[in-house]
Amino acid sequence: MNFTRWSSRLPGTQRRAAARAEHTVTTTDRRSEGSVPAARAEQLTDEPPPVPDVDDLPVREVLDRVPALVALVHGPDHRLAYVNGAYTAAFGARPCGQPAAEALPELRDLGLMPLLDQALRSGKPRTLKSRKAPDGRHYTFTCTPVAEDAADGTGSADSAGRAGSAVLVFATDVTDHAEAAERLRASERRQRETAVTLQRSLLPQELEQPDDLRIAATYQPGGTEAAVGGDWYDVITLGGGRTALVIGDVMGRGVRAAAVMGQLRTAVRAYARLDLPPHEVLNLLDGLATEIDANQIATCVYAVHDPNEGRLVYASAGHLPILVRDDTGHVQRADEPTGPPLGTGGWMHASGSIPLGPGSTAVLYTDGLVERRDEDLDEGIAALERALAGATGTPQVVCDRLVRSAGVTADHDDDVAVLVLQHPARTGADSELFRNAALELLGGVEAAPRARAFASGVLTSWRFPSDLHDAGVLATSELVANSLQHGTPPMRLRLRRTDRRLIIEVTDGDDHLPRRRRAEPGDESGRGIAIVATIASHWGSRRTPGGGKAVWCEFVLPTA
Numbered sequence: 001m002n003f004t005r006w007s008s009r010l011p012g013t014q015r016r017a018a019a020r021a022e023h024t025v026t027t028t029d030r031r032s033e034g035s036v037p038a039a040r041a042e043q044l045t046d047e048p049p050p051v052p053d054v055d056d057l058p059v060r061e062v063l064d065r066v067p068a069l070v071a072l073v074h075g076p077d078h079r080l081a082y083v084n085g086a087y088t089a090a091f092g093a094r095p096c097g098q099p100a101a102e103a104l105p106e107l108r109d110l111g112l113m114p115l116l117d118q119a120l121r122s123g124k125p126r127t128l129k130s131r132k133a134p135d136g137r138h139y140t141f142t143c144t145p146v147a148e149d150a151a152d153g154t155g156s157a158d159s160a161g162r163a164g165s166a167v168l169v170f171a172t173d174v175t176d177h178a179e180a181a182e183r184l185r186a187s188e189r190r191q192r193e194t195a196v197t198l199q200r201s202l203l204p205q206e207l208e209q210p211d212d213l214r215i216a217a218t219y220q221p222g223g224t225e226a227a228v229g230g231d232w233y234d235v236i237t238l239g240g241g242r243t244a245l246v247i248g249d250v251m252g253r254g255v256r257a258a259a260v261m262g263q264l265r266t267a268v269r270a271y272a273r274l275d276l277p278p279h280e281v282l283n284l285l286d287g288l289a290t291e292i293d294a295n296q297i298a299t300c301v302y303a304v305h306d307p308n309e310g311r312l313v314y315a316s317a318g319h320l321p322i323l324v325r326d327d328t329g330h331v332q333r334a335d336e337p338t339g340p341p342l343g344t345g346g347w348m349h350a351s352g353s354i355p356l357g358p359g360s361t362a363v364l365y366t367d368g369l370v371e372r373r374d375e376d377l378d379e380g381i382a383a384l385e386r387a388l389a390g391a392t393g394t395p396q397v398v399c400d401r402l403v404r405s406a407g408v409t410a411d412h413d414d415d416v417a418v419l420v421l422q423h424p425a426r427t428g429a430d431s432e433l434f435r436n437a438a439l440e441l442l443g444g445v446e447a448a449p450r451a452r453a454f455a456s457g458v459l460t461s462w463r464f465p466s467d468l469h470d471a472g473v474l475a476t477s478e479l480v481a482n483s484l485q486h487g488t489p490p491m492r493l494r495l496r497r498t499d500r501r502l503i504i505e506v507t508d509g510d511d512h513l514p515r516r517r518r519a520e521p522g523d524e525s526g527r528g529i530a531i532v533a534t535i536a537s538h539w540g541s542r543r544t545p546g547g548g549k550a551v552w553c554e555f556v557l558p559t560a
Helices: 013-032 038-045 059-065 085-091 105-109 113-122 175-202 255-272 278-292 377-389 395-405 428-433 447-461 466-486 528-535
Strands: 069-074 079-083 126-132 138-146 166-173 214-220 230-239 242-250 298-306 311-317 322-325 331-334 352-355 360-365 416-423 435-440 492-497 501-508 538-543 549-556
Touching (some): 069 085, 113 166, 126 175, 138 175, 175 255, 214 230, 214 395, 230 255, 230 416, 230 538, 242 255, 242 360, 255 278, 255 298, 278 311, 298 360, 322 352, 322 377, 331 377, 360 377, 377 395, 395 416, 447 466, 447 492, 466 492, 466 501, 466 549, 528 538
Antiparallel strands (some): 069 166, 126 138, 138 166, 214 416, 230 242, 242 298, 311 352, 322 331, 360 416, 492 501, 501 549, 538 549
16 A cells, blocks of 8 residues: 555644755755855765655554554545554454454454544544453554545645545553553552441441430441541440430541541540540540540540430530431521530530430431532531431431432442431330339438338339349448438439339439448448449449439349
């Protein structure tokens, strides 16, 4: 095939040819203006011959020697005109004169036929990046339109796209780049899988289910293109019927954020066992977060539910507000008080409270549920309030509905954690399993026999077995005696039963917490708490918000 007629239309050929012709004419004119000395003429004859211009090189010889794959097709049906040696070595010999769809099946399978059509129609090059060919290697294909000229080579660029035009297919081997990119993607996938596995292992595998609450939670990591974050939640039974709920978000992504999250969650569980008010727990966490990593901060909200109070007492460290829907469907936002995130240091957090009566539902969540790049954060929280107002059913159903209403999908760009708790409104036979009785302990030592008689009557009315009845009366006697001896008024005895346990609690005005100690044989006192700890399933004490303390114990009810 005559490549001269095609080479005249390769990009830049006419411009270089015109420039070379102009340069030749100018040089000839300058030499004709005067004579050249003989010595100079002799020197010129000794100069080496000039290097041939690139336009003087035979096009076919050049294409035959390039390591890239080259094919030339012409006409509207892209009939094959030429393939170079590299192409033949990669895919084998190809018959010329046939349509490319038949002669070059590898290009057809890679979807290159529409690209050839586009190059012919537009007269502009088209590129298909990094496609894996049948030979197992990756190539980047560039389809460049070239127009077939007359023999004199005077065709113009406007002739591209007319009948007789051709397309030069140039394929560059990018296998090394493609394999390197795939190794990088595989490494990122493994790192993300490691972070997700780490985070899921640090989250509670099974939520604790308190007697008075029904709780569900969900966690969904960000999409495959996003690194996993540090969202976390937990439910902690404190004893005495009280429950702690916590949710937080460590700033940043990846394994480091998940590791910091795990340390904070472990610390929260340890601090919760001290039965401290929510703001004191956050103060301790703030100092710990600074010690873990001074450059890492986290938001967190810690709340405590006491069924005797019917309220949710909470403290927030820069976290989003708790939402509570009452039994009428009205949604309330717990905005205040709030403090800066954990890890900033130097801030004294404060506690607030919000009603959580029977029939109420509360939602704790992270910013991935409500934050969008094209929306204000308050708009996302308002949308969540509307969704919560209409969400009914079990906590898990409410959880799923809130996630769906927020448009969270598998390719969401941020982690999402949601914790939903309900305080059921019990009626009928179910309400008989949840009872309360209280007695004000007035007077002096005569309050002890009154407390024993009161406890005996209440436990009998609740139809407890005799052994549980006797143990409950004994525990009541010891707790009341301890309060009368070491506490100050006002004093109060509270008995409470749930479907799982009996809880006995005595409060007084002294904030000195009792501790279990080993009494010597000659001691006349100091055995009361030891007796309670021995006969009860659990016991504990805590300081009350208004000053004073509460000492409690609980017995697990026998199964039916």
